[in-house]
Amino acid sequence: MVISARVHYACVAMLELAIQSDEGSPVAIREIADRHGIPGPFLVQILRSLRALGWVQSIRGSHGGYRLSVDPAGITLLDIAEAIGSQEAGCRTEANSTPIAGMLQKQWDDAAEASRSILGQATLSRLVDKARHGDETMFYI
Amino acid sequence: MVISARVHYACVAMLELAIQSDEGSPVAIREIADRHGIPGPFLVQILRSLRALGWVQSIRGSHGGYRLSVDPAGITLLDIAEAIGSQEAGCRTEANSTPIAGMLQKQWDDAAEASRSILGQATLSRLVDKARHGDETMFYI
C-alpha cells in the first residue's frame, strides 16, 4: 500500500484534531499547516474531503476552524488511507487469465492484506495515547 | 506495496522460465507474451532488465530465447518487485519533522514490512511446486 502525501497529511490533520478535541475552540487549518510544513491550500482540499466523509466539522468565520466529529476510537489509519487515497494496494490483474497469473494474484492479495491488517489496528485514539505518553510500549487486551 | 503491471509481468516471465527450465531449449518472448496476453515489446523491455540483473540469460538468433540463470529457490517475489518496480512501499516523509509525523512514519513502515514479509517468503521454486501440484496446501519446515 502506497501512502501518498495526501493520505499522510490527512492522517496528520485527523490526529491533530483528535489531540486538540478537548479544548473547546476549533483548530484552524493554518495552525496545522504551519506546524507540519504542509502547504496550506493543499490541506484545505484534504479537509474538505474529510468533511465530506463526515469525520470533521467546520466552523466558519473568525475564530473558525475544524473539529473532529467522530469517535477517535472508531477511525483507523486504514479507514483514512482507503477513503482519501485512490491507489489500491496490491495489484489488480484482469480476470486471472492463466494459472500462473491467478497464483500471483493471490500473493499480491495476501501481501496487501498484511498491510491492511496493520493499518486497520491503528485507531486514532491509540495513536493519540501513544503521542501523549511518549514511546512506552502499551498493551491492550 | 503497489505491484505494477511491469512487476507482475516480470514475475510471470520468471515463473514461466522456472517451470520450463527442465527442457533444454530456451523459451521465446513471444511464447510467454502470447500465453499471458502481455504486449510483446513491453515484455522485451522487462526481460532486458531481468538479464541486467543476471537472473536470466538470452540466446540470440533463430530458436533463441531466454533461460533462467539462477536457482529458483533463491529468488522471491519481493526480490523481483524491488528490482523491477520503482514504487516504494509505504511512505517516505522527509525527516520526521514532528512527533506526529514520526509516529505515522513508523506505522507506514510497519505496514510495508508486513507486505514485504509475505512476498519475501514466496520463492519461485515454491510457486512452481504450487503450480505443478495444484492447490493442495503444502507444508515446509
Next chain:
DNA sequence: TTGATACTTGACTAAAGAGATCATATTTAT
C-alpha cells in the same frame, strides 16, 4: 458597519510515472 480572520468552491498547472509502441540493428539455425 467595517475590517480582519477563516472557511468554500471550482478551476488550473507542472512534473513524474506507467504502460506501452516503433524503427532499426544484430545474431544464428537451416
Next chain:
DNA sequence: ATAAATATGATCTCTTTAGTCAAGTATCAA
C-alpha cells in the same frame, strides 16, 4: 540467403500526484 529471434534507444500518450490561484461567503469584534 532467409527466417526467426533478440538488442537498443527513442518516443508517446495517459493518469496521477502535488500543489496553486482567484473570487466568494460567513462570523466575530471593535
